Amino acid sequence: MIRKYLMALTLLGMTSLPGWAQDPERAITQITGDVYRFQNQFHYSIFVITGDGVVMTDPINAEAADWLVGEIATMTDQPVTHLVYSHSHGDHASGGAFIDAPEVIAHANAPETIDGVAPTRRFEDELIFAEGSKMFELTYLGPGHGQDLVAMVVRPENVAFVVDAVSARRLFYRDFPGSNVDDWIDQVRRVTELDFDILAGGHGPLGDKGDAIAGLEYLETLRARVLEGLSAGKTVEELKSEITMAEYSDWQAYDTWRELNVEGMARHLQEIGAVK
């Protein structure tokens, strides 16, 4: 029964599936062991069939969550026991009302309700819980992208679910809207300090620890180049054409977000007074 929901199981095979990018897509794929990835267009979450119940993460939106709950019911009789929010941004966290979970976990900074759903359990720095044969390690990533962003590592599979802070082989979101980019860099550094093998992002392909490290290197390189250019008196327009970040040209969103990444970094460095 589960078979028909499993597509390519290899880590790198996902982007090569025919039609992957064209259709308004929903899919469930096995990442490894009992950890599954749910795709709704360009957004992803994960869920885990623990033996005693199902631990779910971001519902993404109402229609997606409704579909996902129906699909999981065909895969297992185990009840949903937990809903874990990566953070409260609406494009990942909407639709939680369609997931009937007795335990709803979010960071302490999350709003009182997330699209109408009130978390039953909040934490500040770290929360570890067991369910069935699995361990779940939740870590607050600090401020940066949002104020309530949480990473979740599932053991024994050693899969890290990390949303928006860093994605495998994908540029950062537009111009880092509304964010202190140095705080964002600290979030990515905290991800690289977690103990995991597989990076299951809220966007982009599956990756590994090396991809998180590469994301951190991208940000640090971008910061250094933009700061150097601004300090040399160059305009942001000049930097947008000069700082090509060419070594990352095969990453997702390179063509659409590179200039925005430069612009956002420049804005941040000017705002914090880093340019002398």
Ligand SMILES: [Zn+2]
């Ligand atoms: Zn977000």
